Amino acid sequence: MRDGPELERAFEAYWPAYQKWMSRAKPKISSKTAREKLGEHMPELVPAYAALLAQLGDDADVARFLTLYRPPPLVRGCTQAIWQGKGGPAMVRNYDHAPHLADGIVLRADWDGVSTLCMTDCIFGALDGVNEHGLCVALAFGGRQVSGDGFAAPLLVRYALQTCRTASEAAEAIARVPCYMTYTFVCLDASGEHATVYAAPDRPSRIDHARASTNHQGKVEWPQYAASCKTVERLHTAHDLLDAKGQSLESLAEGFLKAPIYRTGYSKGSGTLYTSVYTPQDRGLDLRWPQARMHQSLDRFEPGAIEAELGGAQVEQEPT
Numbered sequence: 001m002r003d004g005p006e007l008e009r010a011f012e013a014y015w016p017a018y019q020k021w022m023s024r025a026k027p028k029i030s031s032k033t034a035r036e037k038l039g040e041h042m043p044e045l046v047p048a049y050a051a052l053l054a055q056l057g058d059d060a061d062v063a064r065f066l067t068l069y070r071p072p073p074l075v076r077g078c079t080q081a082i083w084q085g086k087g088g089p090a091m092v093r094n095y096d097h098a099p100h101l102a103d104g105i106v107l108r109a110d111w112d113g114v115s116t117l118c119m120t121d122c123i124f125g126a127l128d129g130v131n132e133h134g135l136c137v138a139l140a141f142g143g144r145q146v147s148g149d150g151f152a153a154p155l156l157v158r159y160a161l162q163t164c165r166t167a168s169e170a171a172e173a174i175a176r177v178p179c180y181m182t183y184t185f186v187c188l189d190a191s192g193e194h195a196t197v198y199a200a201p202d203r204p205s206r207i208d209h210a211r212a213s214t215n216h217q218g219k220v221e222w223p224q225y226a227a228s229c230k231t232v233e234r235l236h237t238a239h240d241l242l243d244a245k246g247q248s249l250e251s252l253a254e255g256f257l258k259a260p261i262y263r264t265g266y267s268k269g270s271g272t273l274y275t276s277v278y279t280p281q282d283r284g285l286d287l288r289w290p291q292a293r294m295h296q297s298l299d300r301f302e303p304g305a306i307e308a309e310l311g312g313a314q315v316e317q318e319p320t
Contacts, residue, residue: 153183
C-alpha cells in the first residue's frame, strides 16, 4: 500500500478497534499533552505526523493515537538476527503476535520527503522497515512487565527511519527517546554496521552489537512469559543458525520458518505472523511464510495482496 487514499481507507476500517484499544490507556492523556510530548522528544517527526493527521481528520482521539504516547501496554514476541555472510548484510526477523491484532500492511510512504518501506503498526508506527538510505530497523518486546512514561516502540522505529541514515545514528536516536515498555531494537545499514538498543522506561538504554535478540535483555526477568514464548531457546537457535558451517542467507531465513523460532501458538494469542528479510544495499524486503513468499523494494514497489496460511489457519493479509 502507498500512503494516500488507500491508507485512508485502511485507517477508516481499523479506527474503531484502535479507538477502543486507546480508551483503555491509563492514565488518560490529552491530545494536547501527547502532541507536546511528541514535539519535545521527536520534533523532526512532527511534520510527517501533522501531514498524516490532516489526511485522516484532525480529531482529538486520532491526534493522541498517532503520537503513540503512553498507549495501553502491549506484549508480543519476535526473533531478530543480523547476517553478515554471503548475500548480506541482511536483517532476518520473525514477528510474533495475535493475527487479528496485526495491521498486515506493507506501506511505502514518502512522508516529509523521506521514502520508507515498512510493516505498519497503528498505521503511523512501524514494526520493521527500511528507508531510502538503506537503514533497516526492527523491534522486539524485551520481556519485562514494567511500563512508564514514553512512546510505543513502533513510533521509535518510525522515528529512526524518518530521520537517520546509519545504524549508529538510529541507535543513538532510539536510545534518547523514552520508550513506555521494555523493547529491543535492531539497526542495520548498507555498510553492514549494526547496533542493538535495549530500551526500558525505568533504566538507561544500552547499546551493543549483538547478532541476535529475542524477548529478554540479558537475564530473564519475567520467567513465566519467557517459558511460554521460549525466548531463551529461540535465542540459542538463532545463534546456532548464524554460526552453522556452510550457512547461507537463504538457509538462515528457512530456519526462521521452523520451530522453535517459528511459533504456532495462535490460539493462545501469539504466533509467527511473518518472516521478513531486509537487504539494505538494495533496500529490499522479502516476506516469507511456510507456503508463500513476496518480494518488495523501495525502488520497485508493486501494490498487491497475498493470503498466508499460519499454522493451519488461513489469514488474509491486507492489501499491500
